[in-house]
Amino acid sequence: MGNLCSTSKNEAEPSSRPGRVLGSAANPPPNAAPRAPLPTKSKAPFKSPGRTLGETAPEVSKHPDGELLRICLMTRLADWTMAKKRAESAASAQKGKLGSKLAAQKAQTQAQTLTEVSREQTAARHMDESSKARNWN
Structure with missing residues (x-):
């Protein structure tokens, strides 16, 4: 039981080991193996130059597929x-x-539900109590 918390088998704490002197060389890197090259920059998949802040969004009529976009929006509205x-x-x-019983239960307040359970x-x-009284005789 005495060896349960012994420090003889544990590693020494970092503060108990001697450290480096200021100005000494830094630790060598852990792995000096060559690294893979960075990927080349690819061209962006979009062709739009983007918008500046404050610029208004293009209207549906200015859109090249404006009619298609309008039809799509109308079908979504109809579906909704x-x-x-x-x-x-x-x-x-x-x-x-x-269904009517379920609707009545959902309409009950908590006080009504508690009153009903109390009555039951x-x-x-x-x-x-009455069955015990009957069985007594």
Whole structure:
């Protein structure tokens, strides 16, 4: 048990080893192997010179494929409106007995839920007490 924290087998701490004198040579590099060359700079994949700050964005009509862009935007808008209508109709559709029960549960507040659970627990306790009383005789 005494050897558990012994320092004889541990390496010496860096502060206990003698250091270098100021002005002495630096440590040699760990690996003097040749390095791979840097990759050559490739040409950028885009052809636009870019925009300066404050410059306005090009309008759709100035775009070479302006008509195509306008059609794409219109189809996205149409898809979005269709999805919104579908979601609204699904939310308002009748879900049947289980759906109406689920909607009623979601509409309950926390106080109403706690009151209902309390009533159920009280009823179960009364049933247990009455069964014990019946079994006593």
